[in-house]
Amino acid sequence: MNLVDKLPDNISELVTAGRRKQTTSFTELIRDGGYVPPDINLLTDAITALSMGKNILLKGPTGAGKTKFAETLSSLFNQPMFSVNCSVDLDAESLLGFKTLAYEEDKQVIQFIPGPVTNSMKHGVFLYIDEINMAKPETLPLINGVLDYRRTITNPFTNEIITAEDGFGVIAAINEGYIGTVPLNEALKNRFIVIEVPYIEGDQLKQVIQANTRLHDESTTDLFIKLSSDLIQAVHQGKLTEDAASIRALLDACDLSTLIPPKRAIQRSIVDKLDEEREKEFVKNLAETLF
Template sequence: MAAEFLHNDEHIKQDAESILKLGKNLLLKGPTGSGKTRLAEDLASELDQEIFSINCSVDVDIEALLGFKTIEYVEGRQEIVFIDGPVIRAMNAGAILYIDEINMAKPEVLPILNAALDYRRTLTNPLTGETLTAHENFRAIAAINVGYVGTMPMNEALLNRFNVVEIGYVSKESLKAVLMAQSIQKDERIIDTLTEFHQDLVTMTEQGQISREPSSVRSLLDMADLSTMMPLSRACYRSIIDKLDSEQEKKAILNAAELHFGM
């Protein structure tokens, strides 16, 4: 059974689904590891729609979005054919297009995204010259991470095409439910320790002592899983501390870890 998006604010999922049902574009905004991708997958499942994904944090160009030309052999002859990319496939299939870290999109692909997300849902493929109008069930979900080094502001014209749902940090009770449901660690005492530790990480993030990545739910899930095979102290190093370059951040997290489970 696939993991489910869990959050103490039940309106997050309700409002996100309502936005999509109305045929509007949805932007999920929140810290890394807050469950944006999980929510997008849940919404696709709820709406019984296929989902095609793009991650703009990598070097995404027009071909990565729309597709590319290649040579195929048809009845013994060479023919140039066009292989559709995720944007065209989603538009044609009436599927959901999930655009992760859309604020990192390169300027050269913005006209493509703007056209696909416009209410007319029509774009001209510059690689083939063909004009495409999306299936009526086509929907778009995008996501941006907020509050960490390297975050770029979102293009204003693109932002205006979305309705926004912000996903904040989950409550301690909801976090415990997430860990119990999605981690292989089932010892409730350890889960309680991890949730308390996470509360300290969130506080330090909000105070600007550490970046958002160490306080992500994703990192905590990794730590919970690793704790089934090693002490919490080592699991903390492997899943959180050793990822960091800042000695100041490492020291702050070590101090919090020392209070909860010793290092």
Template structure:
């Protein structure tokens, strides 16, 4: 049963992603931070009742983080032996589960080519640590997420990008956002939720005009401030969840102005 479902007024996003999984296509979810890409992947996993292994990419990601590592264990006879502990990629392949690669363009370009055979029609790889040839079991699928233009991200290699079908995931607003707030936060005050939605519209406008960064208008931040609004004044909730995260004083002041206008 899906506990917290991904919601978007554009139903083609979820429907197309579901269809792509049935076709065994690799999906690249492209959109700003906090727009619900991970929630979409989780909902897909729960809907098709297939567990998901997650890889969080960073500049420190290496082959061991993806594939696994060797270690020493004591066997049933009390003897020590070297064994290989499967990483998330190999586990997902062997078990026929979903592999979710978050912020794939945060990884160093030289790290990811090891996945080329996993991402094409072969659906297999040779483990460089053991020599084992691993072929994915039926049900194995790959979903990746990408945030373009953020600090620490790199242009995605075209050969890698060509192995995916891209789905654009943008922020939600209006009634859809209201439903998400009610479902995913503890706030149930309809009047306050309506004001938060209007506040979010102002944030989105300022984002499009370049006055504030996209992170300031993320759905994740709105869910947090909605929770906090149940235990403190809305102005302080916004201060804690949005304003204090920003370092640019001009961005902070722009949001303070929006708070004064809406609340």
């Protein structure tokens, strides 16, 4: 079944007859490691916002699939995507580009190498800003004009005024409450439509495990799904940090379990990533009970 067939008619038209032609089927999307939303409304709302030229902010725990979600949206709109990975070292050059020395016919010249923001604007494609709240608060205001109705920026390195081509859109992702992150200021947050991305569970998680790992034994797969459910519940109850329930880590454990015992796979992929002994013991006890 085509993924877009699951969407309301007026929304699927935004993809199939909109700025980009959609070509990815639901089966292909899963097989290629695409994001399978736990609620089709997540996809509907994201497509709606992007098709109307709005920016979206994917908000959720680590390992919930935010980057996969962004890649899937890019695939559905059948266009490439430039990426920015935020950190405290992010600066104007990382966003916009930099000058360097080059040679033209044996003559040395100064050449400007475009960065992800300028590239995505000039090509009219998506820009993905990962972990946007890891950047220093004084850095991101550089692109405020890119994120609002103006869709323009003055390149401080070349003085060129850049206006985004049709098709340009911004998808950002945020993990709240982690070490090194800072709260987004209201001026920046107000430039986004916020979409909460929860963990995937149940049958959808089973599809992802079958499509993206080497684990094909159904009974073992069901045990990992139960483990994931127990971990997510423990996170909601405040017994574990969100890292413990990362779907990314669970998929690693599923892969390893095809060659080493599942409990050891869980130890390497999940338990040893945790900092608190109390949390490590909690997860090990769950693994002992299930496996």
